[in-house]
Amino acid sequence: MKCAFGKADILTTVSNTLTQLKDSESIIAQVLSEVTTKTNxxxxxxxxxEQLKHNVQELNLRLNSVMADTMNKSGTFENTNDEYSNTKLAQRFDSHVKQIWIEVNDEIEEEFNEVDRLSILSEMCQNVFTAFHTEVDFANQRILDSIFSDEKTFDDSLLKEVRSARKLYSGKSTTREKQIEKILQSIQWSKEINRIISERPETLIKTFLAELADVSWLMVTSNPPLILNFDVKGKEYTARIKERFVECGTSEAISHCKCEPGHVLLVAWPSVELENNKGYLTKGEVVVMPNEINNKMTI
Known part of the structure; x- marks a missing residue:
């Protein structure tokens, strides 16, 4: 029996198969090339x-840095990560320092009546803060005078720049310790307070002064600086003062005090405020002189 396919037919089939194989190889090569291109x-x-992520991170870091610097210089906002922010300083003064103040008040209770104790502690507090506030204000003015000696007045932005630079270094422990020691030694105490301090070298009073001095330094070198308000003493206890001070009741009768009824006899605890009456952070406490009826009722 003869084969249905001739030799020519076989050759044609083989040729066609080879052509198909070549076409397939070409297609595979093309596909592989496209895969390689896609992979690349x-x-x-x-x-x-990854580079974009890195760039975004860098931009965020720079943005945070710029924002922190802007907030620091402007004094309008606070960097909440700053342990020496105005809000945290006010809280520290009104909690930690105040607690020691209460303990000192109890410590000298047997030696002085209530009003005298509050007056002595108020005077101590005011003397310390005033000393720090005066020193830093004077130092800032010296810096501005040395740079702009021909100017009679300075733009607020210049003072903010000086305060911003000072704040960067004021929180360092070595700077604080030196300044605090120097300023505390410069305070001229009254005879009464000097006696109390000298008679109690290792008591809460020294701790109170140290903590008060430390927070006072941080307050006056902040940007914007904080102040302790004692200025309402002797003024009528009006609604305006009530916004920043609460009345502090006394357990002892108030007598022999030169103060008009309804007026602030003394600032037992100052309010923490921004300078130039721009707002307050914590309220203070005042003793208000009672009128005759209230005074008789107390007795």
Whole structure:
């Protein structure tokens, strides 16, 4: 029996098969080339994505730095991560320092009546803060005078720059310790307070002064600086003062005090405020002189 396919047919079939194989190889090569191209594009996109992430992180860091610096210089906002922010300083003064103040008040209870104790502690507090406030204000003025000696007045932005630079270093422990020691030694105490301090070298009074001095330094070197308000003493206890001070009741009758009824006899605890009456952070406490009826009722 003869084969249905001739030799020519076999050769044609083989040729066609080889052609198909070549076409398949070409297609496979093309596909592989496209896969390689796509892979390279993907790898490039991955690298670009990583670079973009890095750039975004860098921009965020720079933005945070700029914002922190802007807040610091402007004094309008606070950096909540700053342990020496005005809000945290006010809280520290009104909690930690005040607690020691209460303990000192109890410590000298047997030696003085209530009003005298509050007056002595108020005077101590005011003397310390005033000393720090005066020193820093004078130092800031010296800096501005040395740079702009021909100017009679200074733009607020210049003072903010000086305060911003001072704040960067004021929180350092070595700077604080030196300044606090120097300023505390410069205070001229009254004979009464000097006696109390000298008779109690290792008591809460020294701790109170140290804590008060430390927070006072941080307050006056902040930007904007904080102040302790004692200025309402002797003024009528009006609604305006009530916004920043609460009345502090006394357990002992108030007598022999030169103060008009309804007026602030003394600032037992100052309010913490921004300078130039721009607002307050914590309220203070005042003793108000009672009128005759209230005074008789107390007795």
């Amino acid at each position: 594009i993907i790898d490039k996109l991955v690298l670009e994505n």
